[in-house]
Amino acid sequence: MQSWRGSGLHAALLGIAVCTFAVTVPANAPAAEVDEVQVGFRDGTGKDIDVALERASLERTPPERAPPTADAKYEDPDALRVTAMVPPQAAVPSLGVESLTATGTKLDRIPEIALESVTCPPLAPARFRCFATVPLRFVVDEIDRAHPVVEARSLRAEVGGAIVVLSKGRKLQTLRVAGPRNSPVGPIPRLRATLRPFVLRNVPGGGPAIGGNDAGAMAQLRTELALASAVWGQCGVTFGPAQALDVRVIDPPPPHLVAFGDDMGLPASGGEVRVRIDGREVTLNTRPRESADRAAREFAAVASRAGFMAVVSPNARIGPGAMGSVDVSLRRKSGQLASAELVNTTDSTLSVRVGAVDFSDGLQHFGDMDSMAGTLEERTLIKALDDGDPTTIELIVIPQFAGGGRIGESFIQSDLSSVRNVVLLDRAGVRARRSSLTLAHELGHVLMNVPGHPDDYGIDTPTLLMDSDASDASPFGPRRLTIDECARVVRESGPRAKIPLLVEWPLGPLKEPPRIKPARIPMRDTASPSTPVGGQ
Secondary structure, X not given: OEEEEEOOEEEEEOOOOOOOOOOOOOOXXXXXXXXXXXXXXXXXXXXXXXXXXXXXXXXXXXXXXXXXOOOOOOXXXXXXXXXXXXXXXXXXXXXXXXXXXXXXXXXEEEEEEOOEEEOOOOOOOOOOEEEEOOOEEXXXXXXXXXXXXXXXXXXXXXXXXXXXXXXXXXXXXXXXXXXXXXXXXXXXXXXXXXXXXXXEEOOOOOOEOXXXXXXXXXXXXXXXXXXXXXXXXXXXXXXOOHHHOOOEEEOOOOOOEEEEOOOOOOOOOOEEEEEEEOOEEEEEEEOOOOOHHHHHHHHHHHHHHOOOEEEEEEOOOOOOOOOOOEEEEEEOOXXXXXXXXXXXXOOOOOOEEEEOOOHHHOEOOOOOXXXXXXXXXXXXXXXHHOOOOOOOEEEEEEOOEOOOXXXXXXXXXXXXXXXXXXXXXXXXXXXXXXXXXXXXHHHHHHHHOOOOOHHHHOOOOOOEOOOOOOOOOOOOOOOEOOHHHHHHHHHHHOOOOOOOOEEEOOOOOOOOOOOOOOOOOOOOOOOOOOEEEXXX
């Protein structure tokens, strides 16, 4: 920072390196005072950060004591020291640090942070003196911020925001915040996922699963989304401003889904299937050895001739199944879900069932054998909300799961089913908040495209977000993401992935981004492995 003051005039240059330049001062100008200070950032290896090209990153390690000296190296990959290089005649500056959100709002501040003398780098100008602060930790929330071991050197920050170094109210240096600077896939920029959040009512027209009323439900889920977004900022991932997300409070869907071959996927023996759709009965005649897929598509054609739209979607084969089951979602020509009722079936081997969502006994969840397809009740709920876009993530909050013991679950891409990139969360999962970070954890399964947990097949590390059983609201609870997990997210869901759930969100000016368009449930499914029939 170069500044010149004289007779009430002030000129300043903000740069990223020490350089030489000339200032012409009029002969009759009063005496001027020139201060020259270079302010920067240094990582744990002693490398100075290029603020024009590199970014700060959010803390991924639990709190630990600072290194004993300002020259000592440290292992924390995310903490940064603030450095100051001053000429012999200049006073040691008094520095403070503050963080800004992605919209430019002040988020946190350390009013004053001590400088210690350190060895200058080899290319520093002669006789300059060099100073550095303790390593500063840029953390995701107040839980990390307030731990007594690191409170004096911790600063809340968010992806897309900035770290600003100040002296007596003047800005000396700015460093933007993105993903990790070093990873197996290189520097990770700011990445954005698109979520479609829903809160289900307990019964049609009843109260929502959380929040007490519609406004409370939307506010509570946005708070949960903001927390999950902050946690995933460790990998440079954000879900955008929580207040811009279009949270919808909706009724449970009607019994619109007719499942063929559920669960075992056995072929037909031949017979008659009669289904009543919105009071109108339709009949399908099955043939011996006909597959569930063939029967489902023929039924869709029958429903289409009766004046309904039918969306056919195959499911992954479950563990004990012979083949996968196939679902047919029925809609009116207006796009609204129709109601189906199974009247009778005389086929002895082809299972035909109509799915219904009833929260009075909790949502029937999948087990180990059918996790790749989900239960009929889960599919009935999820396929009623599917937008047909595999690059979006559906988040559905329900009152409760059946049987207790489960507070969240997810469906991932690698199961090769028509149900994918979906997170189900019940009110207990929301209530758990920071003790287990259930929403952030379940989103991790989707973003990393992995069904298991690191402690299922490796060392149990309770500080990891993806730990299967840890529950602790302290900074040592399940909230950390490893650099390998961040790299996997980029490979599996990044902009170059087969199904890119994340898009790069360039760091523009610190201002409010445009609001996300409201979620829309389309009349037909065109981008997922589902086939619409009829309804022209």
